[in-house]
Amino acid sequence: MVDQTRLPSEEVYVTCRNYREVASAIRGMIIRGAPAIGVAAAMGVALGVLEACDEDLDSHFEQVCDTLAGTRPTAVNLFWAIDRMKRLWKSLDGLPLPEIRRRMIAEALEIHREDIAINEAIGRSGAPLVPDGKTVLTHCNAGALATAGYGTALGVIRAAVAAGKNIDVFADETRPFLQGARLTAWELAHDGIPVTVITDNMAGYFLNSGRIGCVVVGADRIAANGDVANKIGTYSVAVLAKENNVPFYVAAPISTLDLTLASGSQIPIEQRPTSEVTHLAGVQVTPDGVAVENPAFDVTPSRYVTAIITERGVARAPYGESLANLSSGGAVIR
Numbered sequence: 001m002v003d004q005t006r007l008p009s010e011e012v013y014v015t016c017r018n019y020r021e022v023a024s025a026i027r028g029m030i031i032r033g034a035p036a037i038g039v040a041a042a043m044g045v046a047l048g049v050l051e052a053c054d055e056d057l058d059s060h061f062e063q064v065c066d067t068l069a070g071t072r073p074t075a076v077n078l079f080w081a082i083d084r085m086k087r088l089w090k091s092l093d094g095l096p097l098p099e100i101r102r103r104m105i106a107e108a109l110e111i112h113r114e115d116i117a118i119n120e121a122i123g124r125s126g127a128p129l130v131p132d133g134k135t136v137l138t139h140c141n142a143g144a145l146a147t148a149g150y151g152t153a154l155g156v157i158r159a160a161v162a163a164g165k166n167i168d169v170f171a172d173e174t175r176p177f178l179q180g181a182r183l184t185a186w187e188l189a190h191d192g193i194p195v196t197v198i199t200d201n202m203a204g205y206f207l208n209s210g211r212i213g214c215v216v217v218g219a220d221r222i223a224a225n226g227d228v229a230n231k232i233g234t235y236s237v238a239v240l241a242k243e244n245n246v247p248f249y250v251a252a253p254i255s256t257l258d259l260t261l262a263s264g265s266q267i268p269i270e271q272r273p274t275s276e277v278t279h280l281a282g283v284q285v286t287p288d289g290v291a292v293e294n295p296a297f298d299v300t301p302s303r304y305v306t307a308i309i310t311e312r313g314v315a316r317a318p319y320g321e322s323l324a325n326l327s328s329g330g331a332v333i334r
């Protein structure tokens with residue numbers, strides 16, 4: 001995996017050789033973004049099974065899954081992927097260990113392959129919603145780096161560009177980890193899609209300017225009522241978008257839905273180290289000893305969400321109905 005803590009200054013690749021290294025790569029943000037975390041966790045489980053021997057098979061497997069599940073709490077894709085690997089594990093009970101290993105590896109590779117296809121389908125669902133000749137505002141990085149490839153929010157943008165739309169992108173820098181300034185800007189520039197970085201506090205100015213045609217962001221977890229947990233600052237952008245009559249779209253795979261939660265207030269919010277706020281590129285920017293908060297995500301109430309773009313189609317309010325429908329594989333709602 002490319003080390004996302006070192007982009008854009010260095011493009012360095014990290015090889016994880018066991019599940020503990022995968023867990024530490026997820027915890028340390030070497031790999032990040034909800035779908036990418038899910039894919040990595042599936043591969044971590046497969047690596048864990050490679051290490052297993054016939055004695056204590058089940059307790060070893062449990063240890064592998066618990067370690068990976070304990071890395072980051074908010075993105076439900078992590079738990080979705082581990083649960084999928086657990087279901088397969090149960091179904092293979094009694095088979096010889098080499099066969100179990102082969103099937104677990106194949107499943108992890110399949111999750112990786114599927115994720116790219118899902119993102120391309122999200123792109124196809126969302127591209128028609130992107131206004132031609134305008135700027136798209138995005139927050140954080142919901143691109144190829146945050147997925148197995150192509151991206152969710154950036155997948156919609158890529159598909160709109162591929163469909164011939166004349167658009168450019170504003171990337172919020174996304175303090176404190178700078179996923180927008182470092183990662184979204186890097187990957188869009190790499191693709192030749194015009195991108196401009198703005199600081200987070202400039203979003204209101206530009207949303208009010210008439211230049212922004214729509215906002216498209218990703219998601220880490222979406223509750224049954226359509227409330228969306230995403231990178232800290234997303235909520236502010238959504239409120240500003242509504243105030244300025246700019247459509248606010250969320251692009252996410254079905255695996256990001258958590259219909260077991262009635263509303264966003266039940267979504268666990270990760271608190272990250274305060275050093276991410278007190279230091280910028282290793283330089284301290286706050287006085288010694290000052291109090292600091294660092295919630296990594298916020299929840300945007302569904303009333304601010306114009307539509308949720310998935311690989312199965314576009315859901316609109318009332319989300320209780322439309323998301324349940326999409327999740328059960330029901331009719332596409334436009």
Ligand code: MRU
Pocket residue numbers: 032033034035075139140141142143146147151152153179217218219220230231232296
């Ligand atoms: O803390 P991060 O960088 O993992 O947070 C990522 C986000 O908030 C993304 O917007 C989200 O995971 C969607 S990625 C397709």
